[in-house]
Amino acid sequence: MSTSGMTASALHSDSALYTALALVIDMDPALVDIVGLSLRVSLSAVLTAALIGLPLGAALALWRLPGRGMVIVALNALMGLPPVVAGLGVYLLLSRAGPLGELGLLFTPSAMIIAQVVLVLPIIAALARQLVEELWGEYREQLTSFGLSRACAIPTLLWDARFGLITVVLAGFGRASAEVGAVLIVGGNIDGVTRVMTTAIALETSKGNLPLALGLGIVLLSLVALVNGAAYVIGEAARRRLG
Amino acid sequence: MTDMSMAVDIQEAPASLRLDAVSFEHRGQTLLEDVSLTLSTTGKTLIMGPNGAGKSLLMRLAHGLLQPSRGQVQWPAGQPRQAMVFQRPVLLRRSALANLTYTLKINAVPRAKRRALAQEALEHFGLAAMAKRPARVLSGGEQQRLALARAWLISPEVLFLDEPTAALDPAAIKAVEDAIADFHHRGTRIVMTSHDLHQARRLADEVIFLCNGRLVEHSKAETFFSAARSAEARAFVKGELVW
Numbered sequence: 001m002s003t004s005g006m007t008a009s010a011l012h013s014d015s016a017l018y019t020a021l022a023l024v025i026d027m028d029p030a031l032v033d034i035v036g037l038s039l040r041v042s043l044s045a046v047l048t049a050a051l052i053g054l055p056l057g058a059a060l061a062l063w064r065l066p067g068r069g070m071v072i073v074a075l076n077a078l079m080g081l082p083p084v085v086a087g088l089g090v091y092l093l094l095s096r097a098g099p100l101g102e103l104g105l106l107f108t109p110s111a112m113i114i115a116q117v118v119l120v121l122p123i124i125a126a127l128a129r130q131l132v133e134e135l136w137g138e139y140r141e142q143l144t145s146f147g148l149s150r151a152c153a154i155p156t157l158l159w160d161a162r163f164g165l166i167t168v169v170l171a172g173f174g175r176a177s178a179e180v181g182a183v184l185i186v187g188g189n190i191d192g193v194t195r196v197m198t199t200a201i202a203l204e205t206s207k208g209n210l211p212l213a214l215g216l217g218i219v220l221l222s223l224v225a226l227v228n229g230a231a232y233v234i235g236e237a238a239r240r241r242l243g
Numbered sequence: 244m245t246d247m248s249m250a251v252d253i254q255e256a257p258a259s260l261r262l263d264a265v266s267f268e269h270r271g272q273t274l275l276e277d278v279s280l281t282l283s284t285t286g287k288t289l290i291m292g293p294n295g296a297g298k299s300l301l302m303r304l305a306h307g308l309l310q311p312s313r314g315q316v317q318w319p320a321g322q323p324r325q326a327m328v329f330q331r332p333v334l335l336r337r338s339a340l341a342n343l344t345y346t347l348k349i350n351a352v353p354r355a356k357r358r359a360l361a362q363e364a365l366e367h368f369g370l371a372a373m374a375k376r377p378a379r380v381l382s383g384g385e386q387q388r389l390a391l392a393r394a395w396l397i398s399p400e401v402l403f404l405d406e407p408t409a410a411l412d413p414a415a416i417k418a419v420e421d422a423i424a425d426f427h428h429r430g431t432r433i434v435m436t437s438h439d440l441h442q443a444r445r446l447a448d449e450v451i452f453l454c455n456g457r458l459v460e461h462s463k464a465e466t467f468f469s470a471a472r473s474a475e476a477r478a479f480v481k482g483e484l485v486w
Contacts, residue, residue: 142333144308145326146349156345160336242336242377 020214031212035219038196041109041183042176045116046124050169053121057128058154061136072129078122083115087185090115094186107188112196115182120172127168131161163238170231174224259284259323259401259432260305265314267300275300277314278458280451284320284400287423287433289443289464292453293479298436299405301453302327305434306403323400323432330406332390334378339370339389342378346393360396368392368422384415391422402426404435408442420446440480444468452476 023031060071092098094106094114105111135157143153158165180198187194189203197216204213260282267275275297282288282305290298303309304316306327335342343361352360365371368388373381378389387407394402404423408416423446427433437443443450447464452473460467460476471477478484 139333139335141303141308141327141329145306146346148349152349156335162336242379 016210016214019211023215024218031215034195034197034200041112041196044113045176046120046173049117049120049124049172053124054128054158057125058132058158060129061133062150075122075126079126083119083179084181086118087115087182090186111186112183115186116176119182120176123175124168124172128165131164132157135161163234166234167231170227174227261317261319263315265311268312275456280461286448287427287446288449289447290436290451291443296453297456298453302403302405302436324397325401326394326397326399327403328390328394328407330409332386334386338375339378340374343393343396346396350397364392364396384411387419399431401432406436
C-alpha cells in the first residue's frame with residue numbers, strides 16, 4: 001500500500017494508528033526506504049565515530065599532556081551539542097562557498113553521516129575516556145610491570161573495557177538515530193534521497209499524514225527500545241560472566 | 244650499624260640490584276629516605292616492617308614502577324627479566340587461559356606455541372580445570388596462583404611479590420609458598436614483602452627491615468630473627484608494636 005495517495009484529513013487518530021501498524025506490518029516500500037536510509041546513515045556515523053572516538057578517548061585517558069583538562073571539559077560539553085548547531089557547522093563547511101564545498105556533498109547522505117559523526121564522536125570519546133581511565137587505574141601497575149608502553153596498553157584496555165564500551169557505542173547510536181536537526185539542515189529532507197525517519201516524521205506530521213508519521217515513530221521507538229535492551233542484556237551478561 | 248657492615252654481611256654472590264641513597268617523596272612527604280642496599284643475584288629476600296614502613300614502595304622502586312625522587316636504582320649486570328605479583332592480583336577480563344596467552348603474546352612468543360605453554364603453566368599451578376573460566380571469578384587463592392603462573396611463563400630472573408598471601412586462607416598460602424619455592428629452585432631471585440613473621444621465618448634467606456621509611460636492618464635471616472642489631476627489629480621480631 002502506498003502512502004502518497006492517503007488523505008490525512010480524513011483520518012481519525014485511532015484509525016491513523018491502525019493504518020500505521022498496517023504500514024509497518026506490510027513493510028510499506030516508502031517506509032522501508034526511509035528506515036533503510038536512516039539505519040545506513042546512523043550506523044555509518046556511529047561506526048566512524050567509534051573508530052575515531054574509542055582510541056581518542058583511550059589516549060586522553062592515558063596521556064598527561066598540558067591542556068588535557070581543557071580537552072576533557074570541551075569534549076564533555078560537546079556531548080550536549082545541539083544537533084541544529086552541529087548541522088549548521090557542517091552546512092557551512094560543505095556549502096558551495098565553504099572550505100569543503102567543492103566536494104559537492106551537501107544534501108547527500110554523506111553530509112548527513114558527517115553531521116552525525118560530529119554529534120556522536122564527543123559522546124563516544126568522552127565516555128570511553130572515563131571508562132578507560134578507570135580501568136587504567138586498576139591495570140596501570142600490572143601493565144607497566146609487563147613492560148608495556150602506554151601506547152601498547154591502549155588495545156588491551158579497549159578490549160578489557162569492551163562491554164562498557166558497547167554500551168557507549170549504543171548510546172552514540174541512540175543519539176544519532178534520534179536527532180533531527182543536523183540531518184535536516186545538511187540533508188535537506190529530499191524525498192527518496194536524504195529523507196530519514198526523524199525528518200520524515202517532522203514533515204509528515206506537519207503535512208497531517210499521521211499514519212506514516214506514526215508508523216515511522218513506532219519503528220524508531222522499537223529501534224531505540226531494542227538498542228537499550230541490547231545494552232542492558234550485554235551489561236548484565238558481562239557482570240555475571242566476568243566479575 | 245652502617246651500610247658497609249650490612250653489605251659485608253649479606254654480599255656473597257655478585258650484585259644484582261643496587262639502590263644508591265634512594266628517597267621517595269609524595270606531596271611533600273618523605274615516604275622513603277636515603278635507602279642504600281645491594282641485592283645479590285640469588286636467594287630469597289623478605290622486606291619486612293610495620294604498616295607504612297615503605298615496604299611496597301621500596302619494591303615498586305626496585306621493579307621500576309616508580310621513579311625515586313633522589314638517588315638511583317641500578318642493575319649493574321643489566322636489566323634482568325622481572326615480574327611482579329601484587330597483593331590483589333590484577334587479572335584481565337578474559338579467561339584464565341587467555342590471561343596467560345596474553346602474557347606470551349606481549350613477550351613475542353609465536354602464536355603457535357602460546358596455547359601449549361599456557362596449558363602447561365596452568366597444569367603446573369593446579370589450574371588446568373579452570374582454563375576456560377573467566378579469571379576474575381576465580382577464588383582469591385586461584386587468582387593468586389594464576390598471577391604466579393603468568394609470572395612463571397616469562398621465566399623471570401627476579402620475581403617481586405607484594406604481600407602475595409595477605410588475603411588468603413592457610414591452604415592457599417601453602418600453595419603460594421610452594422610456588423615461590425618452585426621459582427627459587429628454577430633460579431629466580433625472590434624479593435617479597437610480608438608482615439607475617441612465621442612466613443618470613445619459613446621463606447627468608449635474608450631480611451630487609453624498614454621502619455618509618457628508613458632502612459633499619461639488612462641481614463641474613465638467622466641473624467635477623469635471633470640477634471637483630473636494632474631495637475626496632477628486635478621488638479618487631481618479638482611481636483611488639485613498632486613505630
